[in-house]
Amino acid sequence: MKDRVMVVDDEPITRLDIKEMLEERGYNLVGEAKNGEEAIEKAKHLAPNLIIMDIKMPILDGVKASSIIKKQSDCAILLLTAYSDQELTIKAKKAGVTGYLVKPVKERELIPAVEIALSQRKKELELFRKIALLEEKIEHRKKIEKAKGILMKVEGYSEEEAYRKLQKKSMETHVSMVKIAEQVIGKVNK
Structure with missing residues (x-):
């Protein structure tokens, strides 16, 4: 069984598309959430290795949720965004995000990004162990x-x-x- 993944997006269709792409590749989809606040709560209980999260969501956006989750967890986070700009990149780095993808997400972009994010997480955990x-x-x-x-x-x-x-x-x-x-x-x- 592959790594545990959680999908967070306020659009049910986007969540479904991403889930299907990942499940076809054998990933263990442990949960989903529709906003950042729900993502924080579910991340505590589900302990995913990776969270794929939209940035623009109601209640709490993906960058702020990522920052909180990274303080509580060692999971990798890939952000999804409809736009790519320098300010977003800076905020994402400060939040501890592993990477981000521009919507609409295609499988040929998603799977390599997921593999790299999970690989980086494993390297980070090994460094923490050595430290x-x-x-x-x-x-x-x-x-x-x-x-x-x-x-x-x-x-x-x-x-x-x-x-x-x-x-x-x-x-x-x-x-x-x-x-x-x-x-x-x-x-x-x-």
Whole structure:
């Protein structure tokens, strides 16, 4: 099964056309909405990977809805517009939109845009995952450095000796160095 997609447009015929094009390609259409406000609510519950959304809609337009959805979700958003201008491009970029298509939407334009948007989303998620791992490693390193500093101050070890002490304790107890560092820090903070 392909990615989860939601279609948002105030025109039922446009929603139906887009749904049919996507379903023919095997996409999982998880929902649809007729305005930006409804899109925000449904995006929370349906968790689509991609939202294809019109810009000009009643109640809340697609750009404002996109901005709110992007703060709550990691989905990609493709905007649909009847016009293409510089101001729209700037607003769309600020809202975190992945791309946009000019109406009327044709399958030969829609499917590549959908594929690219979903590919960009996957790359973005992978970058966020890598950033989180790096941040975790930095926090671990800070704890190890702090524990080394404590051992140097309290026990009079050199920096290398303090590191070796942490490393040896980790190997002997089969506990990660960061856990050993946390134990050393915890003893000082008591």
